[in-house]
Amino acid sequence: MGPRTGIYICHCGVNIAATVDVEAVTRFAQALPSVAIARDYTYMCSDPGQALIKEDIKGFGLTKVVVASCSPRMHEPTFRDTIQEAGLNPYCLEMANIREQCSWVHEGKEEATRKAMELVAAAVDKAFLLEPLEERRAEVTPTALVIGGGIAGMQAALDIANAGFQVYLVEKEPHLGGHLTQLDKTFPTLEPVVLLLAKVIKAVEEHPGIDLLISTEVVSVEGYIGNFKVDVTDKTTTRGLQVGAIVLATGYDLFDARLKPEYGYGLYENVITGLDFERLAFSSGSGEGKVLVNGREPQDVVFIQCVGSRDKSVGQEYCSRICCMYTAKQALLVKETLPQAQVTVLYMDVRAYGKGFEEFYDQVRSEGVVYRRGSPSEIFKKGERLVIRTEDTLLGESVQLEADLVVLATGITPRRDSLKIANLLKLPRSPDGFFMEAHPKLRPVDTVMEGVYLAGCCQGPKDIPDTVTQAKAAAASAMIPLCQGQVKVEAVTSIIDEEICSGCGVCAEICVYDALSLHARKGVMTINEVLCKGCGACATACPSKAIKLSHFTPAQILAQVDALV
Amino acid sequence: MEGQNLAQAYRLFDCIQCGRCTGGCPMSLKSRFNIRRLIYEALIDEDMDLRSQEVLWDCTTCATCTLRCPKGLDPTDMVIAMRSILVDGGRIPPTLRDALKSLAIRGNPLTMAREERADWAEGLGVKEISEGAKVLYFVCCSASYDPRVQKVAKALVQAFKKAGVDFGIQGNEEVCCGSEARRVGETGLFEMLRELNIETLRQYPVEVMVTTSPHCYNAFKNEYQGLGFQVQHYTQFVAGLIDEGKLPLSKEVRKVITYQDPCFLGKQNKVFEEPRKILENIPGLELRELDRSRERSLCCEGGGGRMWAEGTNPEVRLAHTRVQEAMDLGAEVLATACPFCLLTLEDAAKTVAGEEGIQVMDIMELVVEAL
Numbered sequence: 001m002g003p004r005t006g007i008y009i010c011h012c013g014v015n016i017a018a019t020v021d022v023e024a025v026t027r028f029a030q031a032l033p034s035v036a037i038a039r040d041y042t043y044m045c046s047d048p049g050q051a052l053i054k055e056d057i058k059g060f061g062l063t064k065v066v067v068a069s070c071s072p073r074m075h076e077p078t079f080r081d082t083i084q085e086a087g088l089n090p091y092c093l094e095m096a097n098i099r100e101q102c103s104w105v106h107e108g109k110e111e112a113t114r115k116a117m118e119l120v121a122a123a124v125d126k127a128f129l130l131e132p133l134e135e136r137r138a139e140v141t142p143t144a145l146v147i148g149g150g151i152a153g154m155q156a157a158l159d160i161a162n163a164g165f166q167v168y169l170v171e172k173e174p175h176l177g178g179h180l181t182q183l184d185k186t187f188p189t190l191e192p193v194v195l196l197l198a199k200v201i202k203a204v205e206e207h208p209g210i211d212l213l214i215s216t217e218v219v220s221v222e223g224y225i226g227n228f229k230v231d232v233t234d235k236t237t238t239r240g241l242q243v244g245a246i247v248l249a250t251g252y253d254l255f256d257a258r259l260k261p262e263y264g265y266g267l268y269e270n271v272i273t274g275l276d277f278e279r280l281a282f283s284s285g286s287g288e289g290k291v292l293v294n295g296r297e298p299q300d301v302v303f304i305q306c307v308g309s310r311d312k313s314v315g316q317e318y319c320s321r322i323c324c325m326y327t328a329k330q331a332l333l334v335k336e337t338l339p340q341a342q343v344t345v346l347y348m349d350v351r352a353y354g355k356g357f358e359e360f361y362d363q364v365r366s367e368g369v370v371y372r373r374g375s376p377s378e379i380f381k382k383g384e385r386l387v388i389r390t391e392d393t394l395l396g397e398s399v400q401l402e403a404d405l406v407v408l409a410t411g412i413t414p415r416r417d418s419l420k421i422a423n424l425l426k427l428p429r430s431p432d433g434f435f436m437e438a439h440p441k442l443r444p445v446d447t448v449m450e451g452v453y454l455a456g457c458c459q460g461p462k463d464i465p466d467t468v469t470q471a472k473a474a475a476a477s478a479m480i481p482l483c484q485g486q487v488k489v490e491a492v493t494s495i496i497d498e499e500i501c502s503g504c505g506v507c508a509e510i511c512v513y514d515a516l517s518l519h520a521r522k523g524v525m526t527i528n529e530v531l532c533k534g535c536g537a538c539a540t541a542c543p544s545k546a547i548k549l550s551h552f553t554p555a556q557i558l559a560q561v562d563a564l565v
Numbered sequence: 566m567e568g569q570n571l572a573q574a575y576r577l578f579d580c581i582q583c584g585r586c587t588g589g590c591p592m593s594l595k596s597r598f599n600i601r602r603l604i605y606e607a608l609i610d611e612d613m614d615l616r617s618q619e620v621l622w623d624c625t626t627c628a629t630c631t632l633r634c635p636k637g638l639d640p641t642d643m644v645i646a647m648r649s650i651l652v653d654g655g656r657i658p659p660t661l662r663d664a665l666k667s668l669a670i671r672g673n674p675l676t677m678a679r680e681e682r683a684d685w686a687e688g689l690g691v692k693e694i695s696e697g698a699k700v701l702y703f704v705c706c707s708a709s710y711d712p713r714v715q716k717v718a719k720a721l722v723q724a725f726k727k728a729g730v731d732f733g734i735q736g737n738e739e740v741c742c743g744s745e746a747r748r749v750g751e752t753g754l755f756e757m758l759r760e761l762n763i764e765t766l767r768q769y770p771v772e773v774m775v776t777t778s779p780h781c782y783n784a785f786k787n788e789y790q791g792l793g794f795q796v797q798h799y800t801q802f803v804a805g806l807i808d809e810g811k812l813p814l815s816k817e818v819r820k821v822i823t824y825q826d827p828c829f830l831g832k833q834n835k836v837f838e839e840p841r842k843i844l845e846n847i848p849g850l851e852l853r854e855l856d857r858s859r860e861r862s863l864c865c866e867g868g869g870g871r872m873w874a875e876g877t878n879p880e881v882r883l884a885h886t887r888v889q890e891a892m893d894l895g896a897e898v899l900a901t902a903c904p905f906c907l908l909t910l911e912d913a914a915k916t917v918a919g920e921e922g923i924q925v926m927d928i929m930e931l932v933v934e935a936l
Contacts, residue, residue: 261859261860261861262589262633262860262861264861306583306635310581310635312634312635312636312637313632313633313634313635313637348581348582348583348584349581373584374583374584375583375584375585375588375635376585376588377584377585377586377587377588377589377590377629377633378588378589378633378861379861380856380857380861381856389588389589390584390588391584391585391586391587391588391593391599391601392584393582393583393584393587393601396599396602398587398588398590398593398594398599
């Protein structure tokens, strides 16, 4: 008996049904060879939709299932589980993408419907040739590596260690704490950062489950989820670590204000950045956190928002998310300690989106800080004082403000060495230069590299609570494989025909996962099936066509092509 | 419909009204010209009436707004487009109209005769580029006809000869680059001049074109295509000659000087180092930097057609501010590297400091003093 295929056409509400005549596609599918049953349904991914498929597998004795719906990136895992629950091998599923590749991109119903039919026919012909594949499992080393000893890395390390797993915490600098060590008080709660930090650092240092490696850098990462081999060095000795999961918490750099020469940073000593201000507030001789300029109390202090944020002219398109509030905090500090001073914040929009932020912004203004709308264009000097040229956009007038101190609210940028780290872990970065999460909504701490998770500002600008939240999420995600003890290994891998392979090594050069190596005795290439991600690059590159990719064999793909042309 | 067309053509929808354009605009120091507001009006008013916008002629096209815009918009080009609409409707200051007419008829905006263009070079032994040379010296209308700027051209010739540069000029065939025509909104005339120039210039098998004016330099470098040779401002070329040891500056010039960055050289083309390099190589000369220099340099008000249009509030002149700043530094010479800067600043120096006060000179004039 040949394959018995079931076909399921999804309306996706109106996403597909408004552009594709799903009933016509269903009738068309029913008539295709090997098809036992074709159905359409509003939402195939819903519970009743999946139940339909499961019932048919039993009722019609289906051996292959085709779902015509969205991209496999969206729901292939869903439907693989569905058919597995009904007793079919999960790899006996084929998806026809009639949403992203059809209904969303076409307008004419007739043409879209015809294309949907062709996509379904192609999927059916491929499904005909699909073979069951075996999902394998690999053991997990029950330890984690956390890269970066700022607040994100420390929190992630603590959570994983508290759950009972051994953690290596690697920090490049000779001390823990990252950028927080340079900050005075938190916003909007005005707690001294040093107290917060001391608590966390102490917990990390004293934790028996945390192996703290300071002044240490990661030099290489090999392996895969559950079994990473990591080399770290403290410049004198290099040691190898075996870990099951990695949390990346490498933090950020501050925007270099000298890249906006119009503000005169580096030229005028009374133009400072927000971080310089924190240091001033810390170390000022008055002992009350009073900010002094050349030993004198400033009369006019101007804060400038969005320096190196939301600014395409310096390649920083995004909002840095922390500057509105740290500026509010600093402006308040000046107003509180120097009540006579005129404190002005020049802004283009105030973003007070977090818990307690708007209330804090209200408080800062009611204490007498003046917010003027307008992003300054340049600063020059007038004797000892500074002149800020801006438009007050609410007045519609160009104005020149004088000040004794200008504080630039510099934003957050990706670390200068982030490309190096990205290469080390084979991680993609989003267009802003930060490490890219696997999915912006549903997998915000995962990466495309299984077993590698993101925490804190290395993924994008964040304040302390958001950083800690993400660190705890990354820790929880990293613990999933550690708790499971075993990980599923991708069943779709390359397969080498040892009769044909000449061992030339072209495939190994092209493989970004280091999954191919020359067999010492046989003189042919072998595949580490755990490392192989099934991308197929080697199969394309092989000059002797000795490699094929399971689930995407030449026969399967050609059958699909034949149906389309 | 003008507002909406402009909004689409110049991506005005992307504007966040932050005000950096107006805040940095040199004209906003003295005029009601408010570029942020113009953008906003074009955005919300489909029937925006530009006829009442006399201040549009105030813009010097220094491009500070474009450079400062955090959203990558080009307000300078929007102003030029608005001017085009006025020009098309025949609404243009009469002095500018005369300059454009001369440009169309005589190939220069100075109402001078074509056949007198190369008179300045008489007796200097400068060859015509048609005789073949490695370097084409593009003189510029101002340097060809204006007696004050002619001195710069002559100085350049003297330095070229000293350094043994194989160069030639187009002579009476030289035609305006069209930069000012484009900037006052006479797009058609600019395109005509460009076509004409490209056709002529590409015949010459030269390696590099050297210009007197940053305005010509900017036009040839950024607004012409397919010339087939490199374009340099003379400060770049001369700094190169000094680097190669071909132009020994041996005589002392004992002067305290400061330098005005021309907008079309500095801000717009980031040529900041070469002019300073030349000045630093002149023995005895002391260079004191203006506080507002380089990216923060203050426009002299000579660009964007302003040599032919007074603009609003002529009582206040930025060139006066500039001269005053130079004098406050204790500078004996305010140097620059642009014909427009030279003329506006020298005018201002006469008013502010009188004939015996601070001198305004082109860098080339200082160079030949040191030869």
